[in-house]
Amino acid sequence: MFGRGLYYDFQDDYDYDYDESDGDHNYESDDSYTSSRLLGKSIEEASFHIEEGPFRIKNHVQGPKLLAELASQRQNGEFLDVVVEVEGIEFPCHRAVLASTPYFKTMLSSNFAESSSNVVHLHETDSSSFSKILEFLYTGEISISKDDVQDVLQTAHMLQFDKILQYCQKFIQDNLCPNNCLGVLRLADMYGDLSDLKKSARTMAVSNFSEATQDEEFLSLSLEDLLDLLRDDDLTATTEDDVVNSVIRWLNHAPENRQTAILKILPEIRLSCVKVSLLRKLESHPAIRDSAECLAKITAAIERHTLGTQVQEEEARSGVSDKLAIIVGGWKAVNKPHLHNNDESEPLSVQPSPGPLQSMICLDPDKEQYYHIANLPTSVNGYMSVASAEGYLYVTGGRENPLVDGEGPKPAPSKQAFRYHFPSDTWLRLPVDMPVGRAGHQSVVVDGKLFLVGGGSDGDAEATSLVTMDCYDPKEGAWIKVPLRPTIHTSSDLTVTAFGDKVVFITVTPTESDGLFNLCVHSFDVKTNGWRKADTRFGNAWAQTPDVFLPTSANHKLYIRAVYTSAAHYSEQYIFDDEEETLNRDDTHYFEDDFLRAQREYHYIFITNGQEIVDTISNYASGNNYYPKKRAPLPFALFGQSFLETQKSCVGWYCRDLAVLEEEDEQERLDEA
Template sequence: MAEVESLDYNSDLGCYVRMEDRTSHEDDCSRYEDISQRDKILAELNSQRHCGDFLDLVVKVQDMEFPCHRAVLASTPYFKVMFSSDFTERSSRVVQLHGINSDGFSTILDFLYTGEISITQDDIHDILQAAHMLQVDKITEYCQTFIEERYDLSNCLSAMRLSDLYGFSDLREQARKDTLSNFYEISQSEEFLTLSGQELLDLLTDKKLHVTDEENLVDAVIRWLDHDPENRRTATVAIFQEIRLMSVRVSTLMKLELHPVIQDSPECLAIVTGAKEKHLAGATSWQVSAGAELDEAKVRQRLGTSDDLAFLVGGWMIREENMCDDDYATLTTPLQSVMCFDPDSEQYYHVSNLPTPVSGYMSVTSVERCLYVTGGRAYPLYVHDPDSTSEPLRQAFRYDFVTNAWTKLPDMPRGRAGHQSVVADGKLFLVGGDTDDTSTFSMDCYDLEEQAWIVPPTLPEIASLDLTVTSCNGKIVLVELFDDTENACSWLEETKLRVHVFDVRAAHWSYSDIPVLYFCCRLQSVCKLVTVAHGNVYILLTPRDSYSPHMFLYHVEQGTLSDCSELEDIELSVSFWGTQYQEQNTIHQENPADAIICYKFDEDSIRSTRETDITHTWDLTFELIGYGFLATSKSSIGWYCRDLYKLEH
């Protein structure tokens, strides 16, 4: 086949077009083809349309009339069926269309006559509506491409709506995913205000909705209500039943109580007031209305939020500008305060100043929305001033987080510093550390109800003083890691993990252990983190030179210690909190902390890879020594009852 190409000016299109003459030879027959003829026909028909020649049909859309050729319209499935059926439109010279607007039809008609279409953000809704009704699939494809090429967070709500209407399944999935993952940012747009009540409810009830602060969601809902309060009052109750008000601060709830839309709805006002009262009463669950229990799913944390909270008590700050100073006494600045860290906002907050000039080595634990701060030293261990004392102190305090009030407790039986503390069965136990009367490992006990120090239980035989202490189900749990010299060999170092448990009510000690093998790994290089979840104790061992943590489970009721990797049906959602130390000591033998660290596990990650993406670290703006650290929960401490000052980074 031979082809000859040339350009010819098309007056209707206003440009030169390519003309191709094709010739083919088959035996004694020659076939000639001018493939530009199709363009000529369309151009001629379009010219006739504009001149009003040879037209046999008028299409009415809204208040506009469109003279055209019946044959051209019949190129679409919609009109072909209309004109080939027994409908009156088959022979009628006037056809009335409903369900689309005139601008959209005009654009479709131009495309049928020219094969070209221009789409803008302003008219895509009209074009899609007309193309969908008239079954012009090619234009629908062009519109989908147009949306996808310009898609971003600023228009994902409209993309999601259009995808719902016209079946763009992949685009809809992506737009909904982005909307749920970036809800707060999207809620600040003007387009968010156009959501219907049902559309907003559909987002709020989705389990994949991701927020870092439930109050951001409240702000978005109030903004949405204020945009059209008269027409949106009826949706208020249903919407507020989907907000996790037990994750909203009391100060915000008090503002909500005064909002006109809330006040106009007795049921909604009861929901908000009930949440506020439950917060102040120290409840962890609440009722929607009298006699109606809130569904458990409504008090669970959303994606992006947690119940986790970490406290740092006292200590000494080491700032970089002081690192070249030869005078160790001026290397540090006392941090005579309590601060906390919220992992959701990734923000540090000032909680309270300490009620004592003592700066560090205090232990801290919590129960019933109170912190218990005990012992400590007035100076860092490296200070050797004959006029000062670094002896362990006997001081003890209770701090009510909700009321921001300190209470001094009776002095401890002995001075203690660098120890650990837990509360179990209404008693405060102080374990280990340095004491002022003996160098042996010891324990003290304070009865919270009697407000007096009592005789502590006798400690079991401890193989290592490197203990981690926690409590679970009214029992004290001591976790130790030590070398098992009896079973060690020249090429393998065997470490044993042992858990001691003291049943406070039964006054009975028991223990369970399990061998832990580490090839070429020194015991001192293993980081041990302990947490309580699901009524049991979980232990995470992480070699500092490796990214392969290993988890163990101590089943409190059964008294058994197991390797989690051997459990097939375990369902987990466990977080381990601690502080991250510098690799090298900065001041004598103390390891300054420079970050808070958290290992997070769920059902999948615990049985799969132990990659570093499950580890989260949040840097401090300074290094810290001699501090007390406590990982607790927002619900148990009364986190939402107070507004705290953010600390600048």
């Protein structure tokens, strides 16, 4: 009867496994199985089979029961045969339990003195960490905190306890942040088997460099580790100034050992994106003064900033933009810009106030902060136009007072034109006034010449119906009236932009037959005085014109984005090919290369409340549809302002340390007055 095996199939409590090599049958319960369940089974509940081979049952409870018994014996001081001494503290335990780890199994073997000793001494080990690891050996549980995870990891590494190493690595990974990533990076370097943790810590440091370098661990980085971070193309810093300040702190931490390190570090700094004031600080650093090569590079960078010369081959770091939004003049309106209705698309209503801004302000997208640039040198307060070129800003025309609804004369547009030098903070009134007064016009600089379009004098009958253009040549010091070959009526929706050596006019006019619109692009070649034209029909389900056109030039083509901000930020893209004289809709919304995507990364438009009063400036990103990536509330609501989107490197941004424009509560100020 013993030649046949018994097979008990306890429904879902056992897994049946047949080993064909020896005929053994293994009956294994799942993890939820307990002996009480097995004993509670009646013979009627079991399926009875007779099979060939021996009867084998694997009890999953026996192992935990044995471990619990050993833990109980350790707690009660029973059958303990060895003592581990750590930092003068004794830990009685079972030799067999210790030998379950590779480290102690080797130590307690017959080849070592500890094999015959009742006391094992551990050196350079933390007693608290060893206590936790010993507890894990007996119970399978361990408690790890931020305060002791490094000690536990070090002890587990010495004892070759891979499982606890994994737990520590997981704990550190889950608590990784910019404030501790450099410390984690150094910790992972100490242990060669933490490569995944090292990779995560380095990625965190590269992605949050400005914040990560505030940790004291940064000062202890080796030169090789610092260069490894600075050379990473994905390194993201709030500004390049943060990189320079971090480098200066690192140099000053051990000046006697790091004096020559600047020779390797300086080539990794984007000097074209560093403020002149910080460059001068770097210029006076002992490590720089001792190197003629480094000193020459910094002096050249300061000169480029002053002249407004870009370094084409040197790009800003990831997360740092060369874009700059400039707002000129206008009148403040009563508003609390930080308050909005539940529906963010409907800002709180605002009311005009008589207070003029009388200054230029700008928005730095890197810090999302507004700054005061300069006060206006004229009594004209709004409806001006602003353009930039070679470190200069041209501010032209405008009106002294806001337009008033109803009857009565309108304030006459100004003929004044000014040139502002950003690096030196100086104004120059152009020696010759504009041929006609202009207000609400547009301006661009092409081939060094200033072009003014639209916004003619209210008293000029021709200017009230047709758009005109004037040109100022700084070399000649004179204004030139340039006849517009295309007839553009003032009723047209007009956008003017620079495109290489050309002034481009983008117009939208309704068609009379089908209710659609005609999008037309005229380009004027400044050097040849030649004109090119292309147009196309367009329309949409909302039967309205776009709220704004955002043109971008790349690959010898002009990409025109038509944005409908009032229609869930829907947008369309058109491509103007000047050479082929074609204008086609781009249904693919595909940007041809990385350069184009980089060029289109930032576009700014004002968000109005329907009364041409703005209290928010939004950054619109490229993609299948335009949408606001960031909404930066203005320090005060405005109307009648002019706006320019330009580049920091072109206007001398890095030459000035500007004062932050603090948020104002206009209503409280008026109430106090």
